[in-house]
Amino acid sequence: MKSLSMGYSPCPNDTFIFYALVHGKIDTKNLKFNEILLDVETLNHKALPAEPDLTKISYHAFGHVRRNYCLLRAGGALGRGCGPLVVAKNECAMEELRGKKIAIPGRLTTAFLLLQMFDPFFLTSNSKLLTLNSVFVEMPFNKIIDAVLNGDVDAGLIIHESRFTYPSYGLKKIIDLGEWWESETGLPIPLGGIIAKRSLGEGLHKKINKLIRASVEYAFGNRPETLDYIKKHSQELSEEVINQHINLYVNDYTLDLGPEGENAVNELLRRAEEAGIVPKGKEEIW
DSSP, X not given: OEEEEEEEOSSHHHHXXXXXXXXXXSOOTTEEEEEEEOOHHHHHHHHTTTXXXXXXXXXXHHTTOTTTEEEXXXXXXXXXXXXXXXXXXXXXXXXXXXXXXXXXXXXXXXXXXHHHHHOGGGOOXXXXXXXXXXXXXXXXXXXXXXXXXXXXXXXXXXXXXXXXHGGGGTOEEEEEXXXXXXXXXXXXXXXXXXXXXXXXXXHHHHHHHHHHHHHHHHHHHTHHHHHHHHHHHOSOOOHHHHHHHHHXXXXXXXXXXXXXXXXXXXXXXXXXXXXXXXXXXXXXXX
């Protein structure tokens, strides 16, 4: 039996997707998957030195690791109406946040990529990848709302469950970067995908992709069964929020990117390369 390390986040969409795969609910065809549950930004950084065999990754980070990894077609987060938001205590224009302190969930997240593409003021060059402009404060995504409420930062770039919970804290939406992307391109927003080491070979890539798709299909067909595993790892234990999260981030694109999903990924990386945010990739994406 071949053993593979596989990183994914403890967020409900990922634990829902990979439940069947790591719990032996489907035939894994003589493959064993050793789960590594970490925040997606931590996984982004683990992919830079090519540590895991397979991992969930932000599409922003994927732009930096294409030499060692290719993208799989199943298991990712891509859709409409699911983009990151900038929130603050009081309503304001985005221009008013230039030079202000903004909490971000990581410099390699797609959320931060979208913020930089939305307003060139927020751009950081490749040479500054490891030393961000001081206007940004990196922190775990689940700490951002508190940082805004406490006045530690002027605004926050929120993702995951925070998209559903921020109104209950009285925070105001300044911009929905997913809506902006969709209006700019007409395409769904690619947030995160599953990548595999190129060294595993095309045959194994196809086999793993089929297994991930089968795991998603099992979860769709046996949703109540997945709940204990999801709750065990989720930051948000409310079943209502968990279900909202899964309904938004797990969809037909999770089963297979399809032509529209491919176009969205290509366009995101093209724009990121043009802006100098990620290096120009010589390797194929898939």
